Amino acid sequence: xxxxxxxxxxxxxxxxxxxxxxxxxxxxxxxxxxxxxxxxxxxxxxxxxxxxxxxxxxxxxxxxxxxxxxxxxxxxxxxxxxxxxxxxxxxxxxxxxxxxxxxxxxxxxxxxxxxxxxxxxxxxxxxxxxxxxxxxxxxxxxxxxxxxxxxxxxxxxxxxxxxxxxxxxxxxxxxxxxxxxxxxxxxxxxxxxxxxxxxxxxxxxxxxxxxxxxxxxxxxxxxxxxxxxxxxxxxxxxxxxxxxxxxxxxxxxxxxxxxxxxxxxxxxxxxxxxxxxxxxxxxxxxxxxxxxxxxxxxxxxxxxxxxxxxxxxxxxxxxxxxxxxxxxxxxxxxxxxxxxxxxxxxxxxxxxxxxxxxxxxxxxxxxxxxxxxxxxxxxxxxxxxxxxxxxxxxxxxxxxxxxxxxxxxxxxxxxxxxxxxxxxxxxxxxxxxxxxxxxxxxxxxxxxxxxxxxxxxxxxxxxxxxxxxxxxxxxxxxxxxxxxxxxxxxxxxxxxxxxxxxxxxxxxxxxxxxxxxxxxxxxxxxxx
Amino acid sequence: xxxxxxxxxxxxxxxxxxxxxxxxxxxxxxxxxxxxxxxxxxxxxxxxxxxxxxxxxxxxxxxxxxxxxxxxxxxxxxxxxxxxxxxxxxxxxxxxxxxxxxxxxxxxxxxxxxxxxxxxxxxxxxxxxxxxxxxxxxxxxxxxxxxxxxxxxxxxxxxxxxxxxxxxxxxxxxxxxxxxxxxxxxxxxxxxxxxxxxxxxxxxxxxxxxxxxxxxxxxxxxxxxxxxxxxxxxxxxxxxxxxxxxxxxxxxxxxxxxxxxxxxxxxxxxxxx
Numbered sequence: 001x002x003x004x005x006x007x008x009x010x011x012x013x014x015x016x017x018x019x020x021x022x023x024x025x026x027x028x029x030x031x032x033x034x035x036x037x038x039x040x041x042x043x044x045x046x047x048x049x050x051x052x053x054x055x056x057x058x059x060x061x062x063x064x065x066x067x068x069x070x071x072x073x074x075x076x077x078x079x080x081x082x083x084x085x086x087x088x089x090x091x092x093x094x095x096x097x098x099x100x101x102x103x104x105x106x107x108x109x110x111x112x113x114x115x116x117x118x119x120x121x122x123x124x125x126x127x128x129x130x131x132x133x134x135x136x137x138x139x140x141x142x143x144x145x146x147x148x149x150x151x152x153x154x155x156x157x158x159x160x161x162x163x164x165x166x167x168x169x170x171x172x173x174x175x176x177x178x179x180x181x182x183x184x185x186x187x188x189x190x191x192x193x194x195x196x197x198x199x200x201x202x203x204x205x206x207x208x209x210x211x212x213x214x215x216x217x218x219x220x221x222x223x224x225x226x227x228x229x230x231x232x233x234x235x236x237x238x239x240x241x242x243x244x245x246x247x248x249x250x251x252x253x254x255x256x257x258x259x260x261x262x263x264x265x266x267x268x269x270x271x272x273x274x275x276x277x278x279x280x281x282x283x284x285x286x287x288x289x290x291x292x293x294x295x296x297x298x299x300x301x302x303x304x305x306x307x308x309x310x311x312x313x314x315x316x317x318x319x320x321x322x323x324x325x326x327x328x329x330x331x332x333x334x335x336x337x338x339x340x341x342x343x344x345x346x347x348x349x350x351x352x353x354x355x356x357x358x359x360x361x362x363x364x365x366x367x368x369x370x371x372x373x374x375x376x377x378x379x380x381x382x383x384x385x386x387x388x389x390x391x392x393x394x395x396x397x398x399x400x401x402x403x404x405x406x407x408x409x410x411x412x413x414x415x416x417x418x419x420x421x422x423x424x425x426x427x428x429x430x431x432x433x434x435x436x437x438x439x440x441x442x443x444x445x446x447x448x449x450x451x452x453x454x455x456x457x458x459x460x461x462x463x464x465x466x467x468x469x470x471x472x473x474x475x476x477x478x479x480x481x482x483x484x485x486x487x488x489x490x491x492x493x494x495x496x497x498x499x500x501x502x503x504x505x506x507x508x509x510x511x512x513x514x515x516x517x518x519x520x521x522x523x524x525x526x527x528x
Numbered sequence: 529x530x531x532x533x534x535x536x537x538x539x540x541x542x543x544x545x546x547x548x549x550x551x552x553x554x555x556x557x558x559x560x561x562x563x564x565x566x567x568x569x570x571x572x573x574x575x576x577x578x579x580x581x582x583x584x585x586x587x588x589x590x591x592x593x594x595x596x597x598x599x600x601x602x603x604x605x606x607x608x609x610x611x612x613x614x615x616x617x618x619x620x621x622x623x624x625x626x627x628x629x630x631x632x633x634x635x636x637x638x639x640x641x642x643x644x645x646x647x648x649x650x651x652x653x654x655x656x657x658x659x660x661x662x663x664x665x666x667x668x669x670x671x672x673x674x675x676x677x678x679x680x681x682x683x684x685x686x687x688x689x690x691x692x693x694x695x696x697x698x699x700x701x702x703x704x705x706x707x708x709x710x711x712x713x714x715x716x717x718x719x720x721x722x723x724x725x726x727x728x729x730x731x732x733x734x735x736x737x738x739x740x741x742x743x744x745x746x747x748x749x750x751x752x753x754x755x756x757x758x759x760x761x762x763x764x765x766x767x768x769x770x771x772x773x774x775x776x777x778x779x780x781x782x783x784x785x786x787x788x789x790x791x792x793x794x795x796x797x798x799x800x801x
Contacts, residue, residue, distance in 0.1 A: 054697050074700040081701045087694035091716040100712070101702030171702065 004063075005030045005175060005207050006051060011060030013046050013231075020046040022231040023060070028175075028209060028224075033201050035210045035218040038228035039254065044211045045084075047228070048177050051209060052081050065174070079175040080168035084183060086160045088152040094163050095148035098135045101171040102126050138170040141200070158189045169200070175207040182217065194220055215255045219243060227251050230426070243296075248366055249436070252294040253429045259295045259337050261432040263362075264288055271362060274335045274432070276312045280360040292363045292431075299359035300339035302328065303352040310352025316345045335432035370405045370447050373475060382472055384465075385441040387421035391470040400475040407450040409469035412439060412461045419462015423447065425455045439463065572768035585765035589773070595754065599773070602751035605665075606734040609672040610680075613729045614722065616673070617680035621721075622714070624681075625688035634685050638678045645675055649742050656743070663745045671743040672733050679728040687721025688714070727785050731778050 006028040013021040021043040028034050036044035049055040050062060053074030062070045069077060080101070088097050106123035114120050126134070139145050142162035152160060161181060168176055178197075182190045198221050201208050212218055218225050219239040227234040227242060227250075235247035246252035249260050263273030265285040271278050273293050285291060303310050314332035325340040332353065345351055374383045376399045381388050384403060395401060416422040423439040426446065437449045439461060447463060455461065576582040589595055620637070624630035640648060649671055656667050695717060699709045737752030751774060758767035 052697075052701060054700075073705075074697070075703045075705050079701075081698070083694050083698060085692075085694060087692065087698040089695060089698070089713060089717075091719075100699070100704075104703045104708060167702070 003030050004028060005032075005065055006209070007061075007063040008047070008051075009061040009063065011047070011050060011057045011062065013043070013050060013055060014058040019231050021050070021057075024228075024231070024233050026226060026233065026236065028207060031205055031207055033198070033208045033210065033221060033223045034226060035212060035222040035224070036226045036228060037212060037215060037218040037254075038234075039213055041230075042228040043231035044213075044226075044228050045179055046231075048081075048179055048209060048211045051175070052079055052177050053077050078173055079177055080171050080173040081177040081179065082161075082164050082168050082181045084179045084181070086164040088160055088163055088167070090151075090153060092152070093148070094139075094144070094150050094152060094155070095135055097152060097163055098138055098167045098170050099131050100167065102131045102134055105171065134170055135166075138166040141169065141203075142166045142196075157184055158193070161185060161193065165197075165200070169204060169206075173206065175209060176204075178208060178210045180211055180213070182212075182214075190217070197221065219255070227254065229254075245361060246294060246363070248363060249292050249294070249429055249431075250427065252292075252361070252363075257297050257338060259297065259300065259432060260429060261293045261295070261335055261337075262365075263291055263293045265291050265362065269357070271360065274312060274332050278311060278355065278360060279357040280362060281357050282360075282362040285362070285364075290365050290368050292365055294361040294363065295337070295355060295359065297327070297338045297340040298325075299355060300330075300337060301354040301356075302330075302339055302341050302343075302345065303354050305350050305352045307352050307354070309354045311355065312353045313350055314353055316347055316349050316351060318347060319344045336430075337432065367448055370407065370410065372403045372405075372445060373400070374403055375400050376472075380467075382470065385421050385443050385445055387463075389420055389465055389470060390467040391472050392467055393470075393472040395472070395474065402473045402475045404471040404473070405447075405465055405469060407436065407448050409465060410439075410447050410449040411464040411466070412437065412449055412451055412453075412455060413464055414461065416460045416462045419464050421463050423461055423463050425457055425459045425461060427457060428455050430454070569768045569771050572764045573772055574765075576765055582765075585769045588766055589769045595770070598749055598754050599751050601748070602734045603777075605669060605672065605740070605750060606730050608669055609676060609733045610726055610730040612669065612673045613677050613680040614725065617677055617684055617725060618722070621681050621684035621688055624685055625691075630685070630689065634681065637681050640674075641678050646738060646742075648675070649739050653742050663743055663747070665744070665748060667743045668740045668748050671739045672736070675736075675739060676729045676733060679732070680725040683724040683728060684718065684721040687718045687724075691717050723785050723788060727782065730781060734777060735774050 004027045006026075008024055008026040008028075011021060011024050012019060024043070024047060026047075036047055038044050046055060050057050053069070053072060053076075057070060060070075061068055064077065064079075089100065092100065103126070105126060107126065109122045109124035111119045111121055135148065136145070139148060142165055144159060144162055144166070147155070147159065147163075152163060155163065161184075164181070181197075182193050185193060194217060197208075197210075210218075210221065219242070222239055224236065225239055225242045226236050227247075229250055235242055235251050237245070237247075242251065242255055246255060246258075252258045252260055261273045263271050265271050265282070265288065266277065267287060268283040268285070269280055271280045271282070271291065271293060305313050312332050314330035314337065317329040317331050317336070319329075320327045321344070322340075325342060326344045328339045328341050328345055330337045330339060330351070330353070337353070339353075372384055376393070376395045376397050377383045377388045378397045379394055380391060382391050382393065382401060382403055383389075391403075393401075411419075412425075413419045421441055423441045426438040426440045428435050428437045431450075434450050434452055435454050437451055437455050439447045439449055439455075441447065441463070573585055574581055574583070576584060621634075624633050627633065652671055652674065653663070653667075656663060661667060691714060695713050696709055699713045704712060734750075735752045737750065737756045740748045740750040741753050751770070755767055755770045755774065758764075758770060
């Protein structure tokens with residue numbers, strides 16, 4: 001444990017009714033380059049700000065070098081931050097910006113005995129000459145030797161970025177926090193700075209915690225990537241692991257391009273999707289378990305249709321030149337697949353496809369049916385979230401029930417008014433022949449919905465379910481004396497499986513759910 | 529060739545509703561109410577009672593000791609008022625800028641400005657008399673501060689509340705406790721607000737009239753009052769000279785203030801000037 005410089009333990013941060021970070025646990029080793037990666041609003045910046053001390057966790061602990069720093073104010077923490085928009089002081093020149101922290105710092109200066117004979121640590125400030133030497137060294141480190149006297153507003157974006165880095169590292173922090181530091185730079189500059197930051201990380205030997213939404217940046221620079229979504233840690237793993245063995249469909253979709261298809265695991269090392277049986281290397285699934293298959297476009301090999309290795313034939317829909325490869329869109333039966341190939345193929349031609357067993361990544365479905373614990377509102381009417389849904393079920397009002405609805409059977413309506421309840425589209429992932437959307441009701445139940453249309457993330461929609469599609473079962477309430485569950489209590493119990501698993505990952509490393517072993521430092525491969 | 533060019537050009541000559549057209553009413557207004565009066569003052573300054581060209585007005589003013597004492601007094605009152613406004617206004621504006629409802633609360637401080645300043649001053653005077661406070665320098669300065677405090681608070685509040693939180697966080701991150709954060713970031717970053725506050729208080733106070741007369745029962749006579757009196761007495765020449773002296777002081781203080789603001793690091797935050 002002692003080689004962890006930072007331990008985040010079950011940290012939750014709530015703003016009003018919204019959880020920005022939900023029960024996140026994360027260990028950062030000394031000297032590591034850790035990247036928090038996720039789309040905007042996923043809680044990565046909030047997590048960083050809690051480490052820096054600008055935000056207090058609503059619950060949970062942050063341990064720094066064995067010490068609980070959860071409530072320590074930022075100026076007493078041994079971390080420094082490179083801010084997203086640099087936040088260089090406009091009233092100071094480059095030299096004074098960098099010297100800002102040094103001028104306040106107290107350094108040990110021997111000890112003396114006080115009147116009681118106790119030893120007292122003495123402190124002093126840096127001398128002018130020491131400050132100058134340190135600032136000059138920092139300027140040299142970021143290649144801005146002659147810029148000390150310049151005003152910060154006269155510098156270009158890249159130069160300001162370097163000053164911001166120099167201002168942070170000159171204080172010799174044990175951890176450097178970087179909040180999307182390259183976001184404002186152009187592509188070329190960003191690539192250069194990535195390399196420089198990696199080089200700096202190696203030379204300084206300190207811990208870097210880096211926040212970005214750019215998956216390529218994360219894959220390039222990090223020792224460890226923490227993928228976040230909606231405040232929940234999805235996967236903690238090395239860049240290779242995150243890319244090759246994504247914990248779930250979200251990670252696969254977010255990191256790089258991928259084909260995500262629904263399939264069935266027939267038996268160990270045998271999977272069926274796109275109406276074809278494939279060999280794979282995954283074991284330990286239930287027989288005929290519905291699963292998601294992920295295939296990276298570069299792993300999809302295009303052969304001629306007659307080639308003996310061909311497993312599946314497909315029609316070429318389009319072939320687009322992308323610089324170092326062609327992006328070939330293929331139609332295999334109902335399923336759309338994307339492949340990267342060095343050659344181009346004629347539109348409309350039939351080709352054969354081959355995938356190495358090792359390149360098929362198989363994941364448990366995070367959910368196979370929408371399941372909600374609720375109660376009857378009336379005979380033939382059931383509560384789902386805040387709405388009364390008609391169903392074919394004669395239980396009397398107030399009976400605790402379990403409701404199941406297939407992904408196919410949830411109907412999304414464009415107009416919120418057309419649905420029985422309103423909801424917000426949280427995500428939409430293409431699965432070859434259909435989109436799997438997650439729509440969140442106002443009381444935070446996530447419906448998984450399979451639709452033909454791509455719904456825009458963040459849109460308000462209505463939810464409708466045909467009465468005959470709602471499967472209602474009487475639910476045994478464990479505690480006889482307990483009052484019947486109210487609809488308001490529903491979301492807690494029906495938290496998405498994978499989210500709950502990921503959130504509990506640190507507590508329950510023995511949990512065999514897909515997401516959890518990833519959180520346990522990236523090495524477990526339970527599916528295999 | 530030339531005729532062809534001429535015909536091509538012709539349509540351009542027609543009246544077009546460009547942006548510039550919208551400025552004409554303002555230009556006219558400026559001419560009528562700013563430029564012409566200024567010119568008239570300038571002309572008056574060089575005319576004697578019989579409209580002859582003369583420089584005697586200058587001599588009259590600069591040799592009259594009492595006028596110069598009044599000028600010095602006015603500057604002193606201006607400096608004291610500005611200092612008090614700054615001392616009261618800065619902490620207030622700072623606290624208000626930190627409060628989520630600050631914007632509304634600022635309105636309460638500005639609210640008295642909606643009442644005519646003569647009425648306010650007369651009311652203040654009535655209160656002073658009622659509670660037996662002797663009218664004099666103290667009451668004059670009180671009246672000045674009371675009248676001009678909002679002009680200090682407004683620009684300060686605007687500047688302070690527009691300081692990016694990230695500067696404060698950056699200072700904290702680099703090891704500054706809350707008092708250092710204030711001294712090393714908030715204060716320097718609000719210099720532009722301080723400067724516009726000073727400008728907006730100092731310049732009106734040195735030229736104000738009526739407040740001093742009313743709140744000192746006519747005992748304290750400031751420059752604005754004496755200009756008013758000169759014109760009342762029909763001494764247009766001397767009055768004009770005094771107006772020009774006033775104008776010169778306004779320009780000089782503006783110049784000094786601008787210099788100071790440029791030196792302090794230019795356009796930090798927003799300011800009203």
